[in-house]
Amino acid sequence: MGAAAVAALAFAASPASAADVTASPSGARGWGSFDYNSTTSAYSIHMEVQDTKADGHHVRVRVQSLDALHDVSSYAWRYNYNGYGATLGWNTSLTDSNGIAGLRIQVCTFEGDTPLSCDTSSWDNNPYF
Numbered sequence: 001m002g003a004a005a006v007a008a009l010a011f012a013a014s015p016a017s018a019a020d021v022t023a024s025p026s027g028a029r030g031w032g033s034f035d036y037n038s039t040t041s042a043y044s045i046h047m048e049v050q051d052t053k054a055d056g057h058h059v060r061v062r063v064q065s066l067d068a069l070h071d072v073s074s075y076a077w078r079y080n081y082n083g084y085g086a087t088l089g090w091n092t093s094l095t096d097s098n099g100i101a102g103l104r105i106q107v108c109t110f111e112g113d114t115p116l117s118c119d120t121s122s123w124d125n126n127p128y129f
Contacts, residue, residue: 021121023061023107027053028117030061030107036126041095047078047105054084057109057116063092064106066123068099074106101129 020033029052035044049061060077067073073096080088094100102123108115 020124021104023105023119023121024052025107025109025117025119027051027055027057027109028059028107028119030059030105030119030121032061032063032103032105032121032124034103034124036100036128039099039126039128040097041093042100042103042126043093045092045094045103046089047092048087048089049078049080049107050087051080051082051084053109055109057111059107059109061090061105061107063094064104064120065094065096065100066102066104067096068101068129070101071098099129100126102126 023030030049032047034042037043045063047061049059051059058081060079062077063075065073078090102125104121104123106120108118
């Protein structure tokens with residue numbers, strides 16, 4: 001992983017919105033949208049995750065980036081412990097001196113810290129890259 005930094009995290013609970021990418025493992029559904037302003041910066045990252053199964057498991061979403069060498073970096077998980085039907089959303093930004101060729105989301109259903117079911121979205125390509 002390069003010199004990456006995640007900054008400006010803000011929490012917002014909001015309903016599902018139009019998304020650039022989606023991921024849907026068993027028991028969860030996630031959305032993500034990204035705005036880039038250079039080859040090394042995404043200034044507006046929005047992600048949401050919904051718990052879609054009344055099974056007692058919580059769900060998580062995180063951003064993954066692809067750099068110029070095609071290395072994948074994974075960033076902090078965002079947790080939704082609010083139960084079946086609940087959707088939570090987050091906004092953040094990201095810079096990586098190794099470049100951001102694209103971004104995607106990873107969505108998982110967890111039991112404690114053990115992932116049970118995971119899915120990743122397609123890559124959203126950075127138009128500046």
